Amino acid sequence: MPHRPERLEAAVRHLPIDLIQPGTLQARRVFDPQGIEELAGSIRESGVVQPVVVRSLGDGYELLAGERRWRAAQQAELHEIPAIVRDDLSDDEAMVLGLIENLQRESLTPIEAAAGLQFLADHYDLTHAEAAKRIGKSREYVSNYLRLLKLAEPVQKLVNERLLSLGHAKALAGLPSVMQPGMAMDAVSGGWSVRVLESRCRAALKRAGAEADKPRRDAQWQAVEQQLTEALGNRVQIDFDGQKGEFRVAFHSLDEFDGILQRLGVEISG
Structure with missing residues (x-):
């Protein structure tokens, strides 16, 4: 009561x-x-x-x-x-009392709030929903703040300085930590809205995924390239995706091209 x-x-x-x-x-x-x-x-x-x-x-x-x-x-x-x-x-009750007052007054920095909520959740083994109920906030409120702790340290600093909003932080948290600082600085310097940042983050993840999906050229293919380069006297590059590929030979003049054809035993009529 x-x-x-x-x-x-x-x-x-x-x-x-x-x-x-x-x-x-x-x-x-x-x-x-x-x-x-x-x-x-x-x-x-x-x-x-x-x-x-x-x-x-x-x-x-x-x-x-x-x-x-x-x-x-x-x-x-x-x-x-x-x-x-x-x-x-x-001690536990005193910590919770102070945390609740500061959260209600919105007097903590974003990272202080996140750290306090993490301590509360860990110490009492609470889910996000249970922690939210404990402090009289929504589950989404707790989840958004805890997401800040996944940010790279330089990005946390920008959030603490209010140069990035919680919405910006949420978008950045979806990136690998190595990609976060550069994207965050671009967002600050460019004055990007949350929507723009979300779009840029999706594009960056797509590019990173495409690079990761490229088959790695193993040592055997590199050895073949080296042997062909030595045999023809011109740089050879082979690209193969596991099903189809390309074989490219570099040349710098028509005379050099004729020399390659001769070494390959190819005679062009006409």
Whole structure:
């Protein structure tokens, strides 16, 4: 049963800021200095509207949720901050609480969100659907974020910097990692839409597949080419796909061509 509002209000305490330290279980690692400064300005005018969540730690408190507010309150030179103390939470529950708050506030970078969701799914052995239910999001939401972890590191950086959207990331994740960075940079520099990037990725995969389907020329065919080249005195190239093939001899003049015909024992009448 959810807490009644008056009970929640009664749980709020004003704690000295210098007794609170950042939590080690939080998914968020990146804080925008400009955003912190703007929030600090708001706090100077109106105070901290929503309390942070902490738990007791030695002589102080560990921050579980609301680190951005805590940082901004420090910058605003407050001495106390409203907080809810949750000593009933285990490490796992504390991590999940912080992750849920940050996801709901959309305050994590895409890769932070992906890493947090991966930890949640792995730690509790959850499917994407189960993890989604746990945080109040859709299965597709979870799947799209977890897909980011399949991206090459340079591409993850572009996504984190918001130069590529989740839609772009989804398209790039379908490519082999070696192909991702170049395609990602082309998308950024060209300002490609998700639809354009999807088309380019499909074309790249098709080309790669066509190259992979080409029969490899084994050492025996190369040896035949070398012997014929030495015998005729001109470069010979053989292409064979397993059923049909081509035999090509290079020449650079009609006189050279006549010499090849003579060595082959071919006489052209007329």
